Amino acid sequence: MITDLIEGRLDLARSLGADLALKAKGDVAATVRQFTAGRGADAVILTAGAAEPVAQALEYVRDGGMINIFAGTPPRSSVPLDINRIYHREITILGSYSSSPLELREALGLLTQGAVRVEDLVTHRLPLTALPHAVELARRREALKVFITMEGLWRR
Numbered sequence: 742m743i744t745d746l747i748e749g750r751l752d753l754a755r756s757l758g759a760d761l762a763l764k765a766k767g768d769v770a771a772t773v774r775q776f777t778a779g780r781g782a783d784a785v786i787l788t789a790g791a792a793e794p795v796a797q798a799l800e801y802v803r804d805g806g807m808i809n810i811f812a813g814t815p816p817r818s819s820v821p822l823d824i825n826r827i828y829h830r831e832i833t834i835l836g837s838y839s840s841s842p843l844e845l846r847e848a849l850g851l852l853t854q855g856a857v858r859v860e861d862l863v864t865h866r867l868p869l870t871a872l873p874h875a876v877e878l879a880r881r882r883e884a885l886k887v888f889i890t891m892e893g894l895w896r897r
Contacts, residue, residue, distance in 0.1 A: 742776065744769055747882055753861060770800035781806060788812050792820040799826060807833040862886045 743754040744765040751762040761776050763769055773782055781803030787794050790812040798808045799822070814820065827834065840848065851857045865887045867875050878884035 742773065742782065750885060753885065757858065757861060765794075765797075769797070773801045777803070783807070784809065786811055790814055792818050795820045796822065799823075799832065802832055804830045805832070807835065809835045809837055811837045863888045866890060868892050 742761040742763070743751065743759050744763045745751050745754070746765050748764070751764065754762045761772075763772055774780070782801045783803060784807045785798040785802045786809045787798055788811050792814050795808075795810065795814075802808055826832075848857075852859065862885055864885045865875065865878060867887060868890050872889060875884070875887040875889060878887060
């Protein structure tokens, strides 16, 4: 299951096999509960850099579930969390910043073996000289992943 504000990303998730792709508006928690027969999500992975999704994750996750925070929030922002809800529902909250060298090696192996499909995630291919444009595309949320090429940089 995935939630996002951008319809194109939801379409991509569906094409990659997501069982449920929801617009991150309205009562998403009710849909999650319905989809999971009242249980809630086993795990929630947050990749949105905002405070509101962190609090929303508590609504999506099941008792005894896990929330992985894989994105920071803007500087000096705060996230109101009811610690008693986390405690009584036995929710685990983890933070992840980056992959370890071992995880990167494993990921590269999966990519080279073709075990993981990532080509569909690349929405733009631009030369290094267009890096400012690539950053702007990402800021405007018009690109999912931009592949920067080094074409023409090395001459023999």
